[in-house]
Amino acid sequence: MFRNAMPRYEILSEDALATLDGGWRRLVSEIGVEFGSDRALELFRQAGQKVEDNVVRFDPDFLLEQVAKAPRSFDVQARNPANTVHIGDDAMAFGAVYGPPFVREGEVRRDAKMEDFRNFARLAQGFSVMDSAGGIVCEPEDTPLDSRHLDMTYALQTLTDKIYMGNVVSGENAQDTLRMTEILFGGRETIEKTPATISLINCNSPLRWDERMLEAQFEYSAAGQPVVLTPFILMGAMSPVTVPAALVQQIVEALSGIALSQLIRPGTPVIFGSFLSNINMQSGSPTFGTPESGLGLLCTGQIARRFGLPFRTGGGLTSSQVADAQAGYEALMTLLPTFLAGTNWVMHAAGWLEGGLVAGYEKFIVDIELVQMLRAEFTPLEIDEDSMAFGAHEEVGHGGHFLGAQHTMERFRTCFYRPLLSSSDNFERWKRNGLLDTNARAGTIYRKALDEYEPPPLDDAIREELEEYVIRRRAELGD
C-alpha cells in the first residue's frame, strides 16, 4: 500500500484553528446533535451528557476524552495478507466508488446490474493501486432488495482478496456482513483482534444521526470493526454556505459519532469522515471538484490530525455525465488535494461519475491513471551525488542529447512514470490509430482488464460455507 512521505499542505493558521475550536465547542454544547436511537441516547445520558428529547448537548471536553480512546492508526486485514492495509499515519488506502444506482459504458447509461457490480469488483482487484473495491460499487437493481447485501458481500469476498466495506443499511445487514466475515477469516476472535471490514456511517447533516445507520454502527463498533463517521455535507444545503461553518459542523458531527463508538466499545477503531462539497446556488444541484471543496479537504486533514485521528475524504469526484475534460479536471481537483492532505482512507477513488449517481467504466480507468500518477508524484525525490548525473554531462557535452548516455541507459525503464491511459502519440500516429480520444482508449483498457481478470484462489470449504450462509439467509429474508 501507499505511504505518502511528502509534506502535508496545511493552510490553517493557529489563530484560525483556535477560532474553529471555539466554534465547534459552542455548536456542540448549545445546539447539540440529534440521535435517532434510544440506545445511543441512553449511553450518552449514562455518560453524563445533557439529553433532551432526541438531542444531546455535549460537554466538548467529554468528546475529546472519548476521542482520545480511539487508536491513532490500525490495520484492516485482507484475506490475502499482502493486501492488508494500514489506516492512519502516512498511509493512504484507496477504495472504488460507493453507492451509484446507474452505470455508464460509452454512450450507454443504464441501471446497474449484479454483473456490473462483479465487473467493478474485478477491476478493483486487477489494478494494484486499489486497496479495495469498496462496498456498494454500484446498486444492482436485478437482485432483491432485502438480500442484496448478501450477494454484494459474497462478490467482494470471492472476486477480490482485498479489504471490503460492510453493509450499513440496517443492524441486521451489519450482522450478516460480520457473520460472513467471520466465516472468511476463521471466527469472531480473529476479526476482533485485527478488523477485516470498514463501514461507512453517514450523518444526516445537519447534526442528526439516523436510526438505521446507528444500528449498523452498534454492530460494527461492538465487534471492533472500524467505522467511518462521515458528515455528508453539500454546503448551502446541509450546512451554511461558508467553508468555516461547514468545518465546524463537520467536527461536531464526526466527534459525536466517534464518541458513540467509544461508549459502545472503548478503543474501537474509528475514522474521522468527511464528504464535503457544495451545491450550485443558482440551480441547487450538487457540484464536485470545486475550489471550496478543495479548501475544505485541505482543512479537514489538518483538523483530523489535530484530533489524532485517521481520516477519510477526497476521491475522484465530478459532476460530469461522461469521462470528458470536466471529469478529468474535477476528479484531479479532488484527488490532488487528497494527496496534499495525506488522506488515510480514500473512498470513491475510481469510477465516480455524474455526482455519484453513476459508476463509469471509462471513468474508472481515468481515475486509476490519476491515482497511479499521484502516487508517483507524492514519492519524495532522492537527491544525492548520483542523481545529479555529473558524468552524463561529461559524456554528452553542450547542446548534445542524453538519449544514448550511459546514465540514461541504466535507468530508462523505470526513470519516469509509465502511463496506462494517457497518450503522447504524435498527430500522424494518433490519426493512424483511429483518432481515439481518452474516453475511447479507456474503453479498450477496461475491457482488456476484464478479459484478463483472474479470480484470486479461495479455499473450497470456505466458499461453500459462505454460499450456504447466503442461501440460508436469503430464504429467511423471503427472497
Added chain:
Amino acid sequence: MFRNAMPRYEILSEDALATLDGGWRRLVSEIGVEFGSDRALELFRQAGQKVEDNVVRFDPDFLLEQVAKAPRSFDVQARNPANTVHIGDDAMAFGAVYGPPFVREGEVRRDAKMEDFRNFARLAQGFSVMDSAGGIVCEPEDTPLDSRHLDMTYALQTLTDKIYMGNVVSGENAQDTLRMTEILFGGRETIEKTPATISLINCNSPLRWDERMLEAQFEYSAAGQPVVLTPFILMGAMSPVTVPAALVQQIVEALSGIALSQLIRPGTPVIFGSFLSNINMQSGSPTFGTPESGLGLLCTGQIARRFGLPFRTGGGLTSSQVADAQAGYEALMTLLPTFLAGTNWVMHAAGWLEGGLVAGYEKFIVDIELVQMLRAEFTPLEIDEDSMAFGAHEEVGHGGHFLGAQHTMERFRTCFYRPLLSSSDNFERWKRNGLLDTNARAGTIYRKALDEYEPPPLDDAIREELEEYVIRRRAELGD
C-alpha cells in the same frame, strides 16, 4: 491581477538544497556553458570568467553577484493601467499559449492563420483572468515570415490593452518590437522607466545559448525590458533522466543567462525561467502533466525563491490531441502545482494542446475555467465568528436545510465559485440540452466570447503611427 496569499508547498529539505547547491556549482565551473555570441563571450571574458572557444566556465560566486543585481520584483506596464502587472513576490500573471504552428477547433486541426492569432488575442483580452495574450499565440502561416513579427506585435498592441511579449527571432525583430512599444507608450524613456514587454529567451539545453536568441536578449536587456531566461528541458533528451540533474542543469542555464543580462545592463529585470517536462522513454515523444514535471515545478519555485528571483514555470500543458479527459487532467496536473509553487509568470496558461504544437480553441476555454477555479481555491479563507454562522444553525435546527436561511440569502450570489464551463446539470436536463460534453460546450463559449469581443479604445494618432511603422518596415524587409 492575482496575488497568491496561500502558503507555498515546498518539498526540498535544507539537505537536498545543499546537495543541489554543490551540484550546480560543480557543473557551472567544470563543464560550463556555451554561448553562440562573441559579444556575450567578450563580456564574460572582461568580467574575469574562463572563456575557452565558446564555452564559459564560471566562478559560481560571480554568478551569484550578478544575480544579486537583478530586482526581486518589478512592474510591467500595460497601455491600460488597470492591466499593468507585477512580476515577483506573491503576484501571479498569466499569458496564453506561445508558439503553436497549428490550431484546433472541434474536429478540425489545421495550419494557424493570422485571423486565428487575432482570435486568440481577442479571447485573451476578453477573459479577465488572463493578464496577457502572450507573444506568439500561434504562428500565422499566411503572413510572410520576415515581417510576421510586425503583424503579430501590431495585433497584440491593438486588439488587447494588456501586456504582451516581445519577438525574439532575431536582434532586428527585437528592435522592431521595441520601436513599436515606444510608439505605443510614448517613447524610450517611458518604457525604460517601467518596462512594457516581457521576452522569452530559451536555452538550447543542455548548456548552450544560441546566437539569435542572444541577439534578442542584448536588445531587450539593454532597453531594461525583462527577459525570461528559460532552460528548455525535456528530461531524458535535453537533460539526464533524473529530476535532481534537471534541476541542477536548470540552475546553471538560468543563472548564466541572467548574468549576461546583468552585464549588459546591471539591474535590468530578469525572470528565472523553467520549462521542464520529460520524454516518454519508450517512444521518445515529449510528455506533459507528468508526475516528474510536477515535482520539478514545485522544486523550481523553491529554488528561484532562494535566489531571490521572480520565476516562470507551469501552464496548462498536455500531450492530448483534443480537449478530452487527458487534456483536462494533464492541464490541471501542471496548473495546480503552478499555484502551489506560486509561479510569478505563467506562460501557456490557456490554449495549449498536443504538446504545444496546437493552439486549441476549446482547450483555451477549459484552461480559463481551470485558472479561474484555482484563483478561487488559492484565496485564503476568512475564518471569524461570522463565517461560522452559528445563527444559521439556530434558525435551521437538526436535519433541516440551509437553502432558505438568512445567512444563505445574504451570500448566495457570491459564496461559491460560479463555473464558466463545468456543468452540474442532472441527466435529464443534460439530455434535453443535447448531450453536450465539455468540449462541445467549450466550443459554444469561445464562439460567444468572440462574438461579444469589443476592441479596447486606442488613440487614432498612435494607431496611425503604428500602422505606418509596420508598412514601412514590411517594405524594407521585402514583403
